[in-house]
Amino acid sequence: EIVLTQSPATLSLSPGERATLSCRASQSVNNYLAWYQQKPGQAPRLLIYDASNRATGIPARFSGGGSGTDFTLTISSLEPEDFAVYYCQQRSNWPLTFGGGTKVEIK
Amino acid sequence: EVQLVQSGAEVTRPGESLKISCKGSGYGFFGYWIAWVRQMPGQGLEYMGLIYPDDSQTRYSPSFQGQVTISADKSISTAYLQWSSLKASDTAMYYCARVGSPQFPPWFDYWGQGTLVTVSS
Numbered sequence: 001e002i003v004l005t006q007s008p009a010t011l012s013l014s015p016g017e018r019a020t021l022s023c024r025a026s027q028s029v030n031n032y033l034a035w036y037q038q039k040p041g042q043a044p045r046l047l048i049y050d051a052s053n054r055a056t057g058i059p060a061r062f063s064g065g066g067s068g069t070d071f072t073l074t075i076s077s078l079e080p081e082d083f084a085v086y087y088c089q090q091r092s093n094w095p096l097t098f099g100g101g102t103k104v105e106i107k
Numbered sequence: 108e109v110q111l112v113q114s115g116a117e118v119t120r121p122g123e124s125l126k127i128s129c130k131g132s133g134y135g136f137f138g139y140w141i142a143w144v145r146q147m148p149g150q151g152l153e154y155m156g157l158i159y160p161d162d163s164q165t166r167y168s169p170s171f172q173g174q175v176t177i178s179a180d181k182s183i184s185t186a187y188l189q190w191s192s193l194k195a196s197d198t199a200m201y202y203c204a205r206v207g208s209p210q211f212p213p214w215f216d217y218w219g220q221g222t223l224v225t226v227s228s
Binding site: 093 | 170
């Protein structure tokens, strides 16, 4: 099973700042990595698929990068609605696995 | 508009059986795989398994194989997740999600609102 490690666990930033979230895989997942956002009391929402492709309706301030074992999700300028928990998910191997999440909180 | 609407919260006792549902609308339900994902209180996301409603093919995560049963009724665009004997450790939020990728293994593009299952004596 591929283990995804997300860092940091918590990121404290102010609106307008840039957020950089990391996801590291225990073995190569090629570019088969997705990112989801989850707000309190809500279901996850797909942001990025296959490392760098924004899902339908996702603002351009969200971007994904990386390949192999190291990936990043960047939010170029945080909006108030972006404070949430973010999860990565690999689809390279069965079983599908998710990272433990990074919480982006208001500083 | 694509929607996945899940059944309501459940409170039940250890040893009881339970079946929760996920009804799709706004797209050809039978043609897209549906997954179930568990989120235990304060924890992350865990993939449980998938079903293809058109022919009820299933694929389970090894961690959940034999612990739950995933089924579907394409005539009413509904997928199900069921337990035959619940444990307190099954207490969690359960999400259904539509497979969005054309290839497997998949990613998930639409999610249900979640069903909270509480198992307590």
